[in-house]
Amino acid sequence: MISFLSVSIIQATVAIATPLFIGALGGLFNERVGIVNVGLDGIMLSGAFAAAITSYYTQSAWIGVLAALMVGALLGLLHAAICVGLKADHVVSGVAINILASSLTVFLLQLLFNNKGQSPSAPKIGQISNAGSIPILGPIINNMSYLTIIGLLLILLSHFFLYHTKMGLRLRSVGENPYAAQSLGIPVRKYMYLSVIVGCALAGLAGSFLSIGILNVFTKDMTAGRGYIALAAMIFGRWTPFGSLGASVFFGYVLAWQMNAQGLTIPAQIVEIIPYLATLLVLAFVAKRARGPAHDGKTFAPGEH
Amino acid sequence: MVHKEALVISGLKKYFGHVKANDGIDLVVRTGTIHAIVGENGAGKSTLMNSLFGLHQPDSGEIYLWGEKVLFSSPLQALAHGIGMVHQHFMLVEALSVLENIILGAEPGKGILLNYKNSRKTVEEICHKYGLELDLDALVENVPVGIQQRIEIVKVLYRGARLIILDEPTAVLIPQEIDRMFEILREFKRDGCTVIFITHKLHEVMALADDVTVIRDGRTVGHWPISQVNEKILARQMVGREVVLDLVKEETKPSELILQVQGLQTEQVNGDQSAEDLSFNIRAGEILGIVGVAGNGQDALIEGILGLRKVEKGEILYLGEAINGVNTSHLRQKGISCISADRLKTGLVREFSVRENAILGYQKSKEFVSKLLFHKKKINHYAQQIIKEFQIKTPSLDALITQLSGGNQQKLIIGRELHANPKLIIAVQPTRGVDIGAIEFIYQVLLECRRKNAAILLISNELEEVLSLSDRVAVLYQGRFMGSNAPNRLTKESIGLMMAGVRTEGEGEPV
Numbered sequence: 167m168i169s170f171l172s173v174s175i176i177q178a179t180v181a182i183a184t185p186l187f188i189g190a191l192g193g194l195f196n197e198r199v200g201i202v203n204v205g206l207d208g209i210m211l212s213g214a215f216a217a218a219i220t221s222y223y224t225q226s227a228w229i230g231v232l233a234a235l236m237v238g239a240l241l242g243l244l245h246a247a248i249c250v251g252l253k254a255d256h257v258v259s260g261v262a263i264n265i266l267a268s269s270l271t272v273f274l275l276q277l278l279f280n281n282k283g284q285s286p287s288a289p290k291i292g293q294i295s296n297a298g299s300i301p302i303l304g305p306i307i308n309n310m311s312y313l314t315i316i317g318l319l320l321i322l323l324s325h326f327f328l329y330h331t332k333m334g335l336r337l338r339s340v341g342e343n344p345y346a347a348q349s350l351g352i353p354v355r356k357y358m359y360l361s362v363i364v365g366c367a368l369a370g371l372a373g374s375f376l377s378i379g380i381l382n383v384f385t386k387d388m389t390a391g392r393g394y395i396a397l398a399a400m401i402f403g404r405w406t407p408f409g410s411l412g413a414s415v416f417f418g419y420v421l422a423w424q425m426n427a428q429g430l431t432i433p434a435q436i437v438e439i440i441p442y443l444a445t446l447l448v449l450a451f452v453a454k455r456a457r458g459p460a461h462d463g464k465t466f467a468p469g470e471h
Numbered sequence: 472m473v474h475k476e477a478l479v480i481s482g483l484k485k486y487f488g489h490v491k492a493n494d495g496i497d498l499v500v501r502t503g504t505i506h507a508i509v510g511e512n513g514a515g516k517s518t519l520m521n522s523l524f525g526l527h528q529p530d531s532g533e534i535y536l537w538g539e540k541v542l543f544s545s546p547l548q549a550l551a552h553g554i555g556m557v558h559q560h561f562m563l564v565e566a567l568s569v570l571e572n573i574i575l576g577a578e579p580g581k582g583i584l585l586n587y588k589n590s591r592k593t594v595e596e597i598c599h600k601y602g603l604e605l606d607l608d609a610l611v612e613n614v615p616v617g618i619q620q621r622i623e624i625v626k627v628l629y630r631g632a633r634l635i636i637l638d639e640p641t642a643v644l645i646p647q648e649i650d651r652m653f654e655i656l657r658e659f660k661r662d663g664c665t666v667i668f669i670t671h672k673l674h675e676v677m678a679l680a681d682d683v684t685v686i687r688d689g690r691t692v693g694h695w696p697i698s699q700v701n702e703k704i705l706a707r708q709m710v711g712r713e714v715v716l717d718l719v720k721e722e723t724k725p726s727e728l729i730l731q732v733q734g735l736q737t738e739q740v741n742g743d744q745s746a747e748d749l750s751f752n753i754r755a756g757e758i759l760g761i762v763g764v765a766g767n768g769q770d771a772l773i774e775g776i777l778g779l780r781k782v783e784k785g786e787i788l789y790l791g792e793a794i795n796g797v798n799t800s801h802l803r804q805k806g807i808s809c810i811s812a813d814r815l816k817t818g819l820v821r822e823f824s825v826r827e828n829a830i831l832g833y834q835k836s837k838e839f840v841s842k843l844l845f846h847k848k849k850i851n852h853y854a855q856q857i858i859k860e861f862q863i864k865t866p867s868l869d870a871l872i873t874q875l876s877g878g879n880q881q882k883l884i885i886g887r888e889l890h891a892n893p894k895l896i897i898a899v900q901p902t903r904g905v906d907i908g909a910i911e912f913i914y915q916v917l918l919e920c921r922r923k924n925a926a927i928l929l930i931s932n933e934l935e936e937v938l939s940l941s942d943r944v945a946v947l948y949q950g951r952f953m954g955s956n957a958p959n960r961l962t963k964e965s966i967g968l969m970m971a972g973v974r975t976e977g978e979g980e981p982v
Contacts, residue, residue: 460566
């Protein structure tokens, strides 16, 4: 029997949605300053790797999380330097980061552990326990990862930052019309660099959830395109924190349902298609109306404007 | 005590690579006056103002603001010193509200939080004082251009500017709005503000300014109190020679119908104004001028005729034959040509040479192709001919099109488009951003085509241009014609009203 709503589906939805909405939030901080980042998937992968091996060597999951943030921030610095500093094409830089991440993680696995497939198991991030007795919410938040809670707080914080602070207004103006922002004395490049670095650090954080949040190992190419789904969630969520959260939960639910449905007589491959098909359909119908920051993906080059 | 000179600039130079954008600018602006800076496109006016505003740094020269030597490394410093600038291309964030645009970068209050309530109060006070009405909650993208200009001005006032620079502020305004704007600027003057007004429209200088400085080829040519000059003197100083803009427009007898448009309705594209039930005729030997504030359906009209935008309703007859849905290259072969509004976007290919651009759109013509390959000799001969006939200055046929000045690029497009003796010419802003010499030339070429019995659809934001060239003028507003008449039966005021969407009495015959 296919069940559409059960505690296990809800828990799976939350677990799957967590890296998506943290990743989508990361993408949002890139695109809100006008930098397209298709390298999100690669940055998540690097974050997952950094978290797993740091956690393995230090035997502390939280130091692993910190490492994921730092690796993400470093890749963000690289992406910003290429797109803002060198004024190169954003997509080319993003694709390069994906290829770099995919091959470098495998190379380092081989170098460190003599294994191309996966890392040794490492301590994982803690989760809420003994909450089962709380009525209604109890079964759902029981076993919820601390990282999910942090992620939800980050969504709230980002919303507040973007819409209720001076810096948030300025940041949004940079992605919409950097020339206007510059003419008002806003340090456009600084905003671009910082926001991309923060966004990519968040993508790294999202990656850490994949390796030491759900599992306790890093496996080769373990993001399996989740970076792209996170980007899709960001678009579906109209470049807003709450929208991204909602879209991620939707995608998470579809993926969770699909895993539940794998026991059926329908060929597994068909069932596996469903989340991606849902993503495509949603984008085809929603993305037409969704409009991102006006200067998204363009090069900021004052003087040549 | 307030210093007598608000701004003194001496020997300012700014080079971009080999281009000498500013090559020795001197400027003295008296406090509490309106000072006009005139010069042709590319004379270096905008570069000068960007240096002053801290958007880039001059290579040499000195700037004194109220007696104090300054050099700004960012607009923030310029703003802090009381300089405000209204840019030629508005610096607005479309997705934000009017209020957000005004306070952006100078949000009130100390902490890190946005305080909309306080901001609103301050902004409303300013609007009230100068009688500038604004809907502060509207998104800028939904606001007409005339109002966007107003937002820019309030932005400057909100920052407490004492020296206000306006770069070509009247380009997007209708005559009534221009008058209103002049009043506001005089009001600033009464309040003790100093205004710098950059323009290439000389009658505006005469109407508004106290002093004028003329810039040519990046250098200051001279400066005068307004009482010592007139438009003729200024034009001569600007161009460096005598200019004759008196056009010889012969009487023609419009003959056969070339284009008939009946109830044209185009598809809505990305929020752009569509054509709404447009009907008009153009006969051979006639120029139909269309004016309107940019964004009132001009693009829809042009693209509808050229088969670039889907026509939902209505009929387009060219030489009596329906051309709805006929593809563009086919139309060109049939003798419709187009001088497009934005030469580097739709008229030319930036990356191509002069030679390649000269045959663009005719690259399949038998004239240039033998079997599969280009007939190089013929193409060269043809390109040389255009260059000679249209007096285009280019280093060679192989030079990149971007190496040519705007005027020369425009002349190449015109040469190309007129080469095949078209029966219908759609000329959109044919003189945008070209120097007076080229304007003179382009006008003569268009009138020559009219004499040779071509039908011309002239669409332009330059009211003067349309009035002096056209046989009939129609005013476009929100995709509809507000009225039409012969230019001598229209006043600037009546056109202005129609451009603003007000139907005047006796709006004349159908288009």
